[in-house]
Amino acid sequence: MNGTRGTLIAFEGGDRAGKSTQAKQALQWIRETLREPAVLWHFPNRHSATGRLLDTYLSGSTELTGQVAHLLFAANRWERVEELWQLLDSGSHVILDRYAYSGVAFSVAARGLDPEWCLAADRGLPSPDLVLFLDLDPQLASKRGNFGEERYEQLVIQQRVRQFFLDRLFQSENWVRISAEQPPDQVQLQCRRAITEMLPRVRSLPLKLLW
Ligand code: 2DT
Ligand code: MG
Numbered sequence: 645m646n647g648t649r650g651t652l653i654a655f656e657g658g659d660r661a662g663k664s665t666q667a668k669q670a671l672q673w674i675r676e677t678l679r680e681p682a683v684l685w686h687f688p689n690r691h692s693a694t695g696r697l698l699d700t701y702l703s704g705s706t707e708l709t710g711q712v713a714h715l716l717f718a719a720n721r722w723e724r725v726e727e728l729w730q731l732l733d734s735g736s737h738v739i740l741d742r743y744a745y746s747g748v749a750f751s752v753a754a755r756g757l758d759p760e761w762c763l764a765a766d767r768g769l770p771s772p773d774l775v776l777f778l779d780l781d782p783q784l785a786s787k788r789g790n791f792g793e794e795r796y797e798q799l800v801i802q803q804r805v806r807q808f809f810l811d812r813l814f815q816s817e818n819w820v821r822i823s824a825e826q827p828p829d830q831v832q833l834q835c836r837r838a839i840t841e842m843l844p845r846v847r848s849l850p851l852k853l854l855w
Pocket of ligand 1: 687688702717718741742743744746747748750751796
């Protein structure tokens, strides 16, 4: 460790855009090629108490009001925030497969909640240095394998989520849009390019907080 902090990199996008695949490959590349420590986290983390409840909500076997679901998704992040700061402070990069952006986008798009109310629940979490937004037309996403299995995997919801990402969230300077219609190798190259460009620029700066 050379005393520099790790960076926080979030993958965002609709369902079936390839986030998990790309995040795994980016993790491997940071570890093996850049030779720096890195971990990959997925949100929601379905293994904690909040996550087990959210898993039953997403699979459709539990009903929750929109507000309760939203707060549980946010709590599912807050319960790991100390560990997150520790990792970053220790010099490890942390890659996130979904984060608070999904939290707001899905609660607004699928449950009709007020965006400002939604944003408040995640306010104060560490803000990613880089958000890789894997953008895929929901019509194409819906043709990929297993689409439709979980609660929010419906065309109209995915279209509203995408619009919210593009209209409301994409304005931030740390967002990079990558077309997920490209072959996976191309997508990965663009992710690596964005990470390479970001690293020297942010590492001497403190992490910001959402929002
Ligand atoms: P995965 O398919 O990636 O496991 O996501 N979601 C996710 C929310 O509604 N709020 C959140 O805060 C997060 C992180 C998006 C499962 C679904 O959960 C939705 C898809
Ligand atoms: Mg999913």
